[in-house]
Amino acid sequence: MANFYTDNPVLKHYLTHPLMEKIVALKERDFADADKYDYAPQDFEDAIDSYDKVLEIVGDICGNIVAENAEEVDHEGPRVENGRVVYAEGTKRNLDACRKAGLMGMAMPRRLGGLNFPITPYIMAADIVSRADTGFENIWGLQDCAETIYEFADEEQKQKYIPRVCAGETMSMDLTEPDAGSDLQSVMLKASQKEDGSWVLNGVKRFITNGDADIHLVLARSEEGTKDGRGLSMFIYDKRNGGVTVRRIENKMGIKGSPTCELVYKDAPAELVGSRRMGLIKYVMALMNGARLGIAAQSVGVSEISYREALAYAKDRRQFGKAIIEFPAVAEILSVMKAKLDASRALLYACSRFVDIYKVYDDIAKERKLTVDEKKEAKAFSRLADAFTPLAKGMTSEFCNQNAYDCIQIHGGSGFMKDYACERVYRDARITSIYEGTTQLQVVAAIRHVSTGTYLDWIKGEEAKECLPEDQQIKAILENMTQQYANAVEAVFGVENQGYHDFMARRLVEMAGYIVMGYLLLDDTKRNEMFRRSLHVFVKLGQAETTKHADFIANFRPEQISDYLFEEK
Numbered sequence: 001m002a003n004f005y006t007d008n009p010v011l012k013h014y015l016t017h018p019l020m021e022k023i024v025a026l027k028e029r030d031f032a033d034a035d036k037y038d039y040a041p042q043d044f045e046d047a048i049d050s051y052d053k054v055l056e057i058v059g060d061i062c063g064n065i066v067a068e069n070a071e072e073v074d075h076e077g078p079r080v081e082n083g084r085v086v087y088a089e090g091t092k093r094n095l096d097a098c099r100k101a102g103l104m105g106m107a108m109p110r111r112l113g114g115l116n117f118p119i120t121p122y123i124m125a126a127d128i129v130s131r132a133d134t135g136f137e138n139i140w141g142l143q144d145c146a147e148t149i150y151e152f153a154d155e156e157q158k159q160k161y162i163p164r165v166c167a168g169e170t171m172s173m174d175l176t177e178p179d180a181g182s183d184l185q186s187v188m189l190k191a192s193q194k195e196d197g198s199w200v201l202n203g204v205k206r207f208i209t210n211g212d213a214d215i216h217l218v219l220a221r222s223e224e225g226t227k228d229g230r231g232l233s234m235f236i237y238d239k240r241n242g243g244v245t246v247r248r249i250e251n252k253m254g255i256k257g258s259p260t261c262e263l264v265y266k267d268a269p270a271e272l273v274g275s276r277r278m279g280l281i282k283y284v285m286a287l288m289n290g291a292r293l294g295i296a297a298q299s300v301g302v303s304e305i306s307y308r309e310a311l312a313y314a315k316d317r318r319q320f321g322k323a324i325i326e327f328p329a330v331a332e333i334l335s336v337m338k339a340k341l342d343a344s345r346a347l348l349y350a351c352s353r354f355v356d357i358y359k360v361y362d363d364i365a366k367e368r369k370l371t372v373d374e375k376k377e378a379k380a381f382s383r384l385a386d387a388f389t390p391l392a393k394g395m396t397s398e399f400c401n402q403n404a405y406d407c408i409q410i411h412g413g414s415g416f417m418k419d420y421a422c423e424r425v426y427r428d429a430r431i432t433s434i435y436e437g438t439t440q441l442q443v444v445a446a447i448r449h450v451s452t453g454t455y456l457d458w459i460k461g462e463e464a465k466e467c468l469p470e471d472q473q474i475k476a477i478l479e480n481m482t483q484q485y486a487n488a489v490e491a492v493f494g495v496e497n498q499g500y501h502d503f504m505a506r507r508l509v510e511m512a513g514y515i516v517m518g519y520l521l522l523d524d525t526k527r528n529e530m531f532r533r534s535l536h537v538f539v540k541l542g543q544a545e546t547t548k549h550a551d552f553i554a555n556f557r558p559e560q561i562s563d564y565l566f567e568e569k
Helices: 009-015 020-027 044-076 089-100 119-132 134-152 155-166 279-316 328-365 372-416 421-433 439-451 454-463 469-493 498-527 529-554 558-564
Strands: 079-081 084-086 171-174 190-193 199-209 215-221 232-238 244-249 260-273
Touching (some): 009 119, 020 044, 044 089, 044 421, 089 134, 119 134, 119 328, 134 155, 134 215, 134 232, 155 215, 171 199, 232 279, 279 328, 279 372, 328 498, 372 421, 372 498, 439 469, 439 498, 454 498, 498 558
Antiparallel strands (some): 190 199, 199 260, 232 260, 244 260
């Protein structure tokens, strides 16, 4: 019997990270629920044991049900009947198993039917689910939309909708429209308020993941005469009330089990969430940050299955009288794949821990006034979460695409055939660097943390820590990479030219990413020897990439940007 949690000791390593003790104590309010719920933990060890047991259930379902259904779901896919989505049979079985195991609404409070998990073990579950079936993670993982309801809806709405999500109902976030993709300020779906104060929605949404979900979060234009983000509000639409039909399901390259829908709203009843005009400015930003962390987890899951499929094939496939893993060219590809996988996961869980702490402080602030020290700490972790989220989404999605590519390469001609899972994984991987904000948009979000020094400050904090003697040379390389990065930042921002800053942003963000991930692996290696090979391989890779970017910046003049701009002759 396969188990996608217990067969991967790396996950337990992150579940027991030293910062988890603080996260758990804050999340559990020093275990105040222990006497209210028989399944609430009594102390830290009890909480970790609970997460461990639930993740073991996730691993069992993913290894023996979701992964087994993945190929069938990819071929069958969902369909539209009478304006409604009908899932593939395998998807139905997956959802049924998750509902029966109580794996929906994992991060929601117990009083609303959830398990009260911190973000980190929930993201760990998303990592596992994605390894089993990347498309199914989109359906299962949209439960984190409930976080937006919990953060911003009124108590009546929380009581009305969150228990339904915890019981297994599905969610979607309806943001994109035919003429509003990444530019959500252009959303035109109309929200009209009736005389009795209720709201109805009219218009079209497109590219909506799991678009026929039970409960929708909808971005709509509530203010007449507006054309920008200040005229948008957030609404909850309940499928039980009717008014929305599925016009079509997109015929996609990958993640085919997840229905991507075009929706038509016709006087669809809806409820306003929070305040008017704050839909994009506040609520969608929070929603997207959560979604981007989820895509980073999905990307790590893809990297995991890519590496495992490639490794298994390389051990089994024989050429010229020996297994191809014995050829240095193949062994190098596998080593780099593993290093990218381990570095991606290190960044993912560092980010999730930062998000955990700042979000729990936000929640505590609704119950009582934070102390001066708590406010200071909350602000610091909020800044780190804001910096690490686009970095995690951008770097892990690019790496998972590279790993999926290399998985095909290891398989050779066989990888081009549908006989092997790597063909499906390759197609599934491609979307990760596109949806919930392309890599280019992640660079836009991350570059201000380059210019303001967030990344460099964090790196300097890591640089001050001791490392094991056997890793001293690797740390010296990281220190040299940091100097190259600092010099490059100074060179770019020393020029008063916004176009030049924008042009160099990707290179600077990637340099920061390689250094950050290198230091995270260095820290992981102090706690566990299993990371040492990946640490050494990844830092050497990062050294080459950082030097390449540093040389490009040092030898580039701002006026040369015109060579890269397309002008129609």
